[in-house]
Amino acid sequence: MEKELHNFLESDLLNKYLVGDTTIKETQEVEYFISKYPEASDAFDKLQKNLEIIAKAGAVDVPKHILKDILNTLEEDNSPKVIQLVQHKKTPWYSIAASVAAILFAVTSFFLYQKNQNLLEENNIVIDEIFDLRGDIENNNLKLGELSEQLMKLNNPDAKKYVINGNERAKNLKTVAYINPVDKTSMIDVITLPQLPEEQHYQIWAELQDRMVNLGIINEADRKLKPIPYMEDALALSIKIGKKGEETNENNTEVAEISLKNE
Template sequence: MDIKTYIESGILELYVAGALSEKENEEVYALMLQHPEILQEVLEIEAAIIKLTSATSRGNNNHILQNIKQVLNFNNKDTKVISIAKPKYNWVTYTGWAASIILAAGVFWTVNQNNKLQSEIQVAETKQLLLETQIANSKNSLEEANTLITVLRDDNITRIPLAGQGSFANTYAKVYWDKTAQRIFIDGAGLPEPPEGKVYQVWSLTLNPLTPTSLGTIDDFKTDANKIFEIKNVNQSEAFGITLEPAGGSETPTMEQLYTLGVV
């Protein structure tokens, strides 16, 4: 699309003046969102019109009135009778000036109405987007709930309680291991909210020799209301542990920050 040609076509002036159809208004609005040059041009057109109406407002008309009095030979002391046969002023000039004010006022009103309509459209679009997001979240939550119910009721799922360790003896978690699907579900309801800049990291352990393998970090712990997290696990795990690590995770577990541990 040639932006310059589109701007020079005059359609943006018609848009600002409210002279386009509803479909054409929507098309221009969509292009404004896509092309900053078009949006800037619309803003400049509106600013020019507003400046015109401000320049012809009542507060700035005193000098015009004085000019009219001067042309008509009026003053504060006496009044002269002007011959109708030989007028000393041009009615066409002042009629055109008045018409310009009326036109500018009409355009200014149209701009305000157009801005109001655009605001209403934006509010409606925002509400629609919010509703769609809520519906999508509800759908995802329902699917997650159905998945969890299936896991909890499956006799082939291995359940491993993770007990609190050391200074974190009052914490706990649970692991539900679906070996067939090679995944685990971490129930972290017994873990406190991690401090700023820290995340929980889940480890798969083999005991002889003791070898930890990271299964990843729980980055959305604070925002997840259910505190249940699905994690891929392809390891032949003999135990699971959860440590508190710096954001981004660690290559090896920080044993001083081992919150929970449980053997399969």
């Protein structure tokens, strides 16, 4: 039985089993010896440790002398400690070299596969960021286009500018109205609006010859140019305080007014 164990250890079956190159029958034979003989189990453990050393070496850029040192170490230490017989046969060096090469190839292939997967994930992230950036650029271009169009209207020589300041009831109120009678457009720019109770808001009105027309609600959120209806032959613009959900036309609620006559 010792001779059978010795012959098994001197064979290349443990190396082939470690790299998955055994047949079904050879696999059964190896697993039998590993489970039955501590010498075979120790030899297999040593080969596994050598594989870990090689795997760690393959994970980084390895100097050329490292592989040579590993092969020398394997040749020195690979012989399992068994009962010495009359004849002692060394495992051929080329068999060990072939096993090491196969292991290095497997480790390198796995490392490159993992790196490729990471690169693919990073590439997908970059693509998503590019699409998001394109969306942001399109939105910004749209806003810039709207702003440019508004500035063109403001700089139009036909546009007239009206600064509307608050009265004693709203001293800090200040808005600017831009009215272009040629292309019949009106806009208002809110500068400052005194805060009102939650149930109230500001309304802008146009005074005509025979009536007052509500042009809409203005608030602090309108701190940008806001289009308002253009009223032909308007005599004045006024800002009043009204209750939410109601339309007011009472003079005692007026907080600002500017005449458009002879302007």
